[in-house]
Amino acid sequence: MIRKVITTALVCVLALGGIHAQDKFRQELSLGASFGTTFSKVSFAQTKVQQGMKMGYTGGLTIRWITEKNLGLQAEVNFVQQGWEEKFEEQPQYKYSRTINYIELPILTHIYFGSKRFRVFVNLGPKVGYAFGEKTDENLNGATPNTENTQHGMPLEKKFDWGLCGGPGFELRTGIGSFLLEGRYYYALGDIFNSRKEDYFSKSSSQVISAKLTYMIPIFK
Structure with missing residues (x-):
């Protein structure tokens, strides 16, 4: 009788162990x-510049390592366009915008x-x-329709950009890979122009909203 009880217990333990092994989390690396x-x-501060949101493009490569259940790390190398576009409400025939092209490297926690x-x-x-390049698009021809125009003649002074970013997204996982739709907000902690006491602007930091589609293939699980 005791032998049967011990045998039954061992079988149950082995069965539970097999189920646990099947449900065990597996790490995943995707590209x-x-x-x-x-x-x-x-x-801009200390002088305000009237602006709208400037449209640009972004694209790049992503590598993601799911290290444990519900958590991973994600690194990207991207080309991204950001800058500013001014508004001339009283003289809408004028336009001025600056596009700055960047190579960026985000290092992100993936939850x-x-x-x-x-997945969400x-x-x-x-x-x-x-920043490796900039371009100005304008038709002012020397006109000064806004009160503040000093920034028009100022080239980019700080090429390194840094800050914090994040946002939500959705992932659809299929047999041919994963499709991700993501929104992201970036707040720069650095400036594009010098911001010492003797400089014209005390602040000139970028803010960027982006939306992108990503296709990922698992390399191993």
């Missing part, structure tokens, strides 16, 4: 590519919830970038 749209402006097929996630973390 993907993204493309999307940006809407940006620059926060997700959901099923094996559909949030990415949060720091970002650094380097």
Whole structure:
């Protein structure tokens, strides 16, 4: 009788162990590519510049490592356009915008919830970038329709950009890979112009809203 009880107990333990092994979390490394749209402006102080949101584009490569259940790390290398576009309410025939092209590197914490097929996630973390080019689009021809125009003649003075970014998204996991739709907000902690006491602007930091679609393929699980 005792032998039967011990045997039954061992069978139950082995069965539970097998079920636990089947449900055990497996790490996942994925690689993907993204493309999307940006809407940006620059926060100027001590003088206010009337602006709308400037539209640009972004795209790049993403690598994601799911290290444990509901948590992972994500790194990206992206091309991104940001800058500002001014508004001339009293003289709408005029236009002025500055596009700054960056290579950026976000390092993000990836938090997700959901099923094996559909997930909701949030990415949060720091970002650094380097400006490698800028372009101005304007038709002012020397006119000064706004009170503040000093920034028009100022080239980009700080090429390194850094700050914090994050936002929510949705992921659809299929047999051919994962499709992710994500919104993100970036707040720069650095400035695009010098901001010492003797400089014209005390602040000139970027703010960017972006939306992008990413396709990812798991490399291993």
